Amino acid sequence: MVAVTATLRVACSPGEARIAVMENGELQDFAIWTPGHPDGVGDTHRGRITSRVPALGGAFVTLGKGADGFLSDRDGAEGTCEGESVIVRVTRAAMAGKGPRLRAAPDAAPAKGDITLLKRGPSPLEELAARWHGPILVDHPTFAARIPTSLRDRVKRVPSAWDDGVQDAVDTLTTPEIDLPGGMRATITPTPALVAIDMDSGSASAILQAKQTAQFAANRAAFPTLFRQIRLRNLSGAILIDPAGLNARKRQALREPIEAELRSDPLRPRCLGITALGLAEIVRTRIHPPLHELLSGAHGQAMQALRHLVTSHLIASQATHRAGRPVLRAGLGVARALEDDSLACEDVVSWCGYPLTLRADPSMPFLSWVTDDE
Structure with missing residues (x-):
């Protein structure tokens, strides 16, 4: 490319x-680049086969520190046995409750030895x-x-x-509703199984007057903005798009402009067709976690808390010419994420001039946090 x-x-x-x-x-x-909490894509490990799973066509590999990945027979698990050491590279990050996907990399290092991380992959x-x-x-x-x-x-x-x-x-990437050209809009709803996108004529409906040719043109004109949002949010896996105001026959003609938009995507997604319900069915490769998972998870909330801490420090410094030392009080999920990311905690000194004071509060919601004056 x-x-x-x-x-x-x-x-x-x-x-x-x-x-x-x-x-x-x-x-x-x-x-988003989090050096103390990388997603692992591209990392090379010396791991060990923990179990063969013929029903899934592969094997589970322990990577150490409680992390396990899946190595399919097609990607190098065929012929291995439990307890065997393997050199693997992470091809898909852990996401949606599933561990990372692996591929054999036998030429990267000697297979025998302790379980360890051999090499980090490229950063974002x-x-x-x-x-x-x-x-x-x-x-x-x-x-x-x-x-x-x-x-x-x-x-x-x-x-x-x-x-x-x-x-x-960037703020538009975090909202479920997005504005599209011609007065149209779309609502993006990620679920564990798929991403549903509902397109709506919105204020354009009065102008279009329900004419199928005009509706078709409006949907097609909105695709560049919609598919840019898909790429920017890194939406992946199964994606279903419900176009606005078209009958079933006319929706079939949308496949060609959809495929034209997908050609510019570096992940090379595929349009599988238009379903009987008139939904455009797209598959986009899962590699890195989607943006909504990064932001809503425990580590994403922890990073938001640190940004707020820095902002509070700067405001206090400018208002009183003397920086206070707020305490970050957090639910167990956020507290554990910060404890696991020691680099982020160390960074607080560079921004605020004092170390982070973190207090885990089991009484708070799991992913919540507040700042208190010390």
């Missing part, structure tokens, strides 16, 4: 960098930098120092990597 020139804007906070790729004022790509910044040429704007020295030397010539330190326009564009 040929890299395109764009600006990578890296907004940093303790333990987390949010990377927005901007081209001509438009958000083209987005990723490295993946985006390979896809997009251009400057990398970073707004904190802590993360600037973590950027690989191969990318240092592209790095520029700035006071703030994001402006209001970038923030607004």
Whole structure:
């Protein structure tokens, strides 16, 4: 894939960098980089077969520290036996309650030895930098120092990597409803089994006057924006799209413009057709967790808490010329996520000038948190 020139804007906070790729004022790509809590895609491990599962066509592999992945027969489990050491690479992150998917990498290292992580895969910044040429704007020295030397010539330190326009564009990725061209809108509803997308004519319905040709044109004109949202949110697996205001026969003609939009997606999703109910059925490869899982999970909530802590520190410093030391009180889920990400906790000193004070509160909801004055 040929890299395109764009600006990578890296907004940093303790333990987390949010990377927005901007081209001509438009958000083209987005990723979250958490060095202390990587999703593991691309990592190479020396693991051990714990159980063969013929019914699933593969085997479970322990990767150490309580992590287990699945290695299919097609990807290298065939002919292995329980207790055998294997060299594997993570091809899909753990998500939706399922462990990582693995592929054999026998040439990466000797198979015999202890269970261990042999090599980290590329970070989200490295993946985006390979896809997009251009400057990398970073707004904190802590993360600037973590950027690989191969990318240092592209790095520029700035006071703030994001402006209001970038923030607004990123904020749209967290809302279930999105505005589409021509007054249309769509509602995105992720479920454990699939992602449902309902398109609605909205304010365009009065103009379209229920004419099928006009409705078809409106749906087709809305696809570029809709499919950009799918890519930016990294929605994956089974995706069902319900177009707006078209009869069953006319919906069949949407397959060609849908396939045209999918060609620009680096994950090469496939349109399987239009179902009997008139739904466009799409499959997009699962590799990294979708954005809604990253933000709503325990670690995502923990990173949000640290961003709030930094903001509170800056406000207090500017108001009183003296920074207070707030305490982060958290439910068990957020507290455990922070305890597991020691790098994020250490980063608090770089932003606030004092270490994080964390108090786990079993009485609070699992994924909740508040800041208290010490």
